[in-house]
Amino acid sequence: MSLVRRIAVLVSIAAVVLALSGAGAQAHRGTTLYVSPHGSDSAAGTARSPLRTPQLAVDRLGRSGGTVVLAGGRYAGQRIVVENRAHVTVRAAVRATPVLDGAGLKPPADQSGMVEIRDSSDVTVQGLTVTGYRTRSTAAVPIGIFVTGSGHAIRLTGNHVHHLGNDNGTLGSFEMNAHGIAVYGTRAARPISDVRITGNELDHLVLGASETLVLNGNVDGWSVTHNVIHDNNNIGIDAIGFEDTIAGPARFTEVNRARHGLIAGNRVSRIISEGNPAYWEDGAWCNCADGIYVDGGGSITITGNQVDASDIGIEVASEWKQGRTNAIRVTGNTVTRSRFTGLAIGGYDEDRGEAYDITVTGNFLRGNNTLRDGSPELLLQYYVHDTTITGNTVVSANPGQAVLLQRVEPAGGAARNARLVLDHNAYGGRVPAGQELYIWNGVERRGLADYRAASGQDRASTYRTTR
Template sequence: MKNVSVLAGMQALSLALAAALYPSLSQASAVPLTGHVYYVATNGLNSNPGTQDAPWLTVQRAANSVVPGDTVYVRGGVYNETVDVPTSGSAAIGPITFSSYPGETATLSGKGLLVPAGTTRGVWNLSDRSYITIQGFDVGYYTASSTTETPIGIYISGAGSNISLLNNRVHDIVNTVESCPNGNAFGIEVYGSRAPASINNLTISGNEVDHLRTGCSESLSLTGNVEHWTISNNVVHDNDNIGIAALGFEKAAPNIGSVIYDQARDGVIAGNTVYNISSQTNGAYHPGDFSSDGIYVEGGTRVTVERNLVHHVDIGIELASETLGKLTSEVIARNNLVYLSNSAGISIGGAGSKNGGTLNATIVNNTLFQNDSQGTGSGEFQIQYHASGTVFENNVIYANSNGLLVNFWPSSAQNPGYGNPGTIDHNLYNAAASLDNANWTWLGTSYTDVGSYRNASQNDAATLVADPQFVNTTTLDLHVSTASLVRGAGLVLPATVVGSVDYDGQPRMSNGRIDIGAYQQP
């Protein structure tokens, strides 16, 4: 385990960078005031007019009263209630905005409140709503002890558009009966259950999601017919299952004819910090089953995962499908830092022959450092079943002392028709302690020298096997020295592939060259 103060410093730097890259999404202090402004306070009365001098007592009273363009300021304090938002805002007049009063934090607490029998319910509930903003709230302490009731911090369902969740903290959402497939909880769940109408133009930015017990479910997830969305600048940590997920083929929404609606699509997962995510204390999993992803695209399509910091999770980034015959497709993972995961750094393909797979995953300019810290045999970059069309270029891969760099572990007999998952080249490989530790697995066979691996895989001909010369592997400064071989050694790819900026927000192209790894040197 690295020094906690060092990690905290890196996380703060990542958040500052994310705010700079997405300023319009990270600022929640200014609320557009186009309609009436109402107030809620712990010393209010629901019979009051809702003014600043005579506020309402409950947030639900405010939600029942507002119309498009209105803003509700909730003064600091604890409100022991769940809230249903019964009215949408509008494009013409403006959104309905619920906000903690500037400089104060309003806490919506589910403590002691029951999840209704046989239901899924949030502390905040938005069903078939549009043009709603929720910002600056503390949301937590909602608990169930059942396989039939599911507690959620913020729950968006049905269809709708232009919903923004900004700068909230969602925490301590718990189901004490953690099991699969039931016994679940979520921090933030977006569940697009209609078709063809979708949940769309969704922004989830600047939130903290932590200390959840979710069973088989996720900390922050989009499921079903959800399109055109951004998940940015969030901090997701200390939860016992998946951090951020974009899911498909979960039977959330109906498909109509040949048109597939049941998958999260056309979205961006960017600038997030995800850490301390593990299933080891989750009753739904077996001890030693390190299966919780930091970021998981499962059944999603046309998703970009970029400039995220992921560390101390089970699997860093996974692009996969759990449904036989279905694929995660057209996903780009670029300019991410992934380090010290319990299992794989990046994993693609189905976990078993009866799962789905991955089609056209583009994984470029990432830095993977000493993942598989629990020695699971997954390695840095893991290729599983049914993966094709892969592009794995311009990545720095620095394995731990186990030295496993690329792990394409199913044999050709187990995975017929998938002997070549795509193009793997222009990377830089290294292993801790000594390059003699470096090894690769291809179609179930292990190779301990790069020449044999290249011959077997027909890949990585231009890849370097060398020390990347990180600035400091103790403080985890994974920039490289001016003499590093990564400089200018990357394959020059279009900005639509590699992104216009690197992890630091610096231009990705420098004097006509592209460096290997998450950073572009000036």
């Protein structure tokens, strides 16, 4: 991508984030209570006489809310739950690192967070370190920071979630789960809205079948920006729809999907499922952890992210046959050194949902498929239609075989495969022109001319040999 285009993308990201962050971001006035690992729960809660237990401070704020300031140090075995509340901030003291350490805690059955926000609004969690919350139980789902129910104006900023998760080792089981940060909108009548997750670091998480940072269910209006996510054994960022987060008649409706979102300026690296027991399949590991994934989400922009050395860089799909992923804009991202493929669109088999109204432009894909198993830089799977892929740079670094693009043989009716446009893309690879490989509708095509003749695509695209 040219310098001018990169600057334009960054300016655009900044403008969108600024616009989205305006509402609900004001500081909370009223009571301020101070907490220290060396404080006393019989103290006044002032800066000079701090409390010892963060939860006690949150409870003492009362219904009008306020701010809890945590001094640096280790808070052993202490969770924080904000339930049916409003106007609450829990933050680190200036230049302090408070650590909520869940080592030794037994997570209860179902989902629970070291920091948990339930049916609450105008809540900020800032500058905390969360670690140590672990289980081997398939009934428990430990989460670093958990937002659930309904509510609005949630701010998760500058937190560090690391070294926690589900350590169950049952090979091939999808029953073990954990998250770093999770937002679950579970009310059909009321969403979780105006969610801003920015500047956090999430790393060394053991996730089983779940995700590092996820928005799932009735989550409407959100941004995930400028986070650093690395060295986790399942998906980095995920926007999900149509799971049983909301059951009954509303399940396959618009209210049960993460929508109207922005994923921008994040750095995601080393998201790898090899060694994760949940992904042991038929005697081998599935290399299927996405850096960034939209699974059933809608109306989402993915822009200006860097995804490196993960199984799949970015994927846009719908895992539920009755579901869909649509109105997704993938622009100005850099995806490098993926183990399997750089960008995947569409269902991974014929029993999945459709992906449509997808725009992919201005992205840079290079050196993906480091496993060298013949997979492509860009993969079009089942039920992709009404989609435009233009103005991208796609470069294979494989010195022996440059597989740039693969479209699987279409399935289903014509409408679920129609109006797919690829053009003005810049392809490159280490092999001479005419030796690079494109796979169209399941048939190999050697060289750009042969591929164009077979597909009618990429008429104004180019290929050049690179180093």
